[in-house]
Amino acid sequence: MGETDEDLWRDCITGNADAFGALFDRHADAVFRYCLSRCGSWHDAEELVSITFLEAWRQRDRLRPEKDTVLPWLLGVATNANRNRARGSRRHADFLARLPHSDPRHGQHEADHAEAVASRLDAERAVRELLDTTAGLNDGERDVVVLCLMNGIGQEEAAKTLGVRTGTVKSRLHRARAKLAAMNRDLVPIEQLDTTIVEARLP
Amino acid sequence: MNLSEVTYPEDTKNRVQNLLVQEARRKPNLLRRPRRTQVWLVTAAAAAVAALIAGDVVGLAGWRGGATAQAAEVLNNAAETAIMTADPVVNPGQYLRVKSTNVWSSASTEADGSTYEWLDTEKLDLYIPADRSDEWVWLRSGRVPTTFFDAKSKEYVEKNGYQPFPELLRAPNGSFYGGPGGWVHTDMSALPRDPYRLLNSIYKQTLGKGQSVDGEALVFIADLLRTGVVPADLRAALYKAAAMIPGVTITEKQANLDGRTGIAIGRTEEGPSKTRQEIIIDAATGLLIGERAILTEPQGSIPAGTAIGWTAIETSVTNTAP
Structure with missing residues (x-):
């Protein structure tokens, strides 16, 4: 089963980057679907997912660990990130520059x-x-x-x-x-x- | 087509996860450090800055000491060199070429909790046109897994087929990936050239980030320098500002970066990110070789003392771009 969101979030708050990676792995698909349904562009949605998680890490003291899933809170961060897209991409430009977008041409027939x-x-x-x-x-x-x-x-x-x-x-x-x-x-x-x-x- | 079947593409997911974990390691939030005294210090510093800053004239810079005498000497010499060596002139039709070798760290955690760490190397070659609104060209080798610290991580990387994605990108105004453009997202023209005011303005921008007030100021300086496009007058001011940061010292006299040897200047501290930021300067010429982040405590399979991220840069002027 692995750890609950609550456990992982507790670790995130103490600065544990790997716990954050595990939470990303768990919720990336749902966050991506939400981002896609917000902006209607595959490319922008991929970028928005990164911004959402970067912001989540930056703001992680705002959410206290609870028994429930952290997904609703992540979607809230994504909602704001989508509204402030221009500002968010500037703030995270260095990160986004290092992020190659997925390209269906790679590694496939x-x-x-x-x-x-x-x-x-x-x-x-x-x-x-x-x-x-x-x-x-x-x-x-x-x-x-x-x-x-x-x-x-x-x-x-x-x-x-x-x-x-x-x-x-x-x-x-x-x-x-x-x-x-x-x-x-x-x-x-x-x-x-x-x-x-x-x-x-x-x- | 059903929205609930859409998933985040696997290749992007892996990369974003690695980058996020790396970023999270680099930027543990200062306010969450467990020791109460440090939190108080940060709060006090923030209050002091908020209360005192009028322009960049009064602030954190200067009154709390500075770099060690030896480190300050190297930095001030580098500043002199920067001013004396005029920036290469890029005539119409020519390009400023910034070639760099970069090492990034990667990590992955599997569902069973097992962790894997390794280092990737990426070669970047950027051509900036004389008229910056023209087309920029960027060659990226993609991240090639190059360094492993245990057999298990090497096997993991081979098994999961972490292949580099080489890219050749073109974009007017440097707006790669549809970004805002301009390549450097710090407004360099707005930064003061007076080192004291420059350092205050850096503190204002970095306060509350990174592992300490002074550590993050040095990270800001290194991040800007590694772009390779900082004009000479600002470069000189950045070196002099670094010489005014308390705790900055010579950390290695013969530091090797990408085959070139220079003096490493950094800041040793017991911060939660367990890394030490350094900039490497060629002692003979005063020119910047690059920057690196050294791990100060073992992290998974990576031993202390490893450079888990570094960039070596070389700039030149060329007549053609690929």
């Missing part, structure tokens, strides 16, 4: 390469289409749609990510669903808009 490129474009297009459908929402409503509907994060965790009460997440979701349904009556039946439906709509 032609066919695999084509497939990897295609699946990246698919993912980007799918995310952008979904983000387009949220154009009529306000920022708070879009936050909960991205977290709960696109990323399957629970309402309580989403509340932690956004630093609001669970009730606020519930009411934002309720309003967002109503608006989405009104805007895309044919696309998104109000009673069906949940995680699986949103995912099923992805091409």
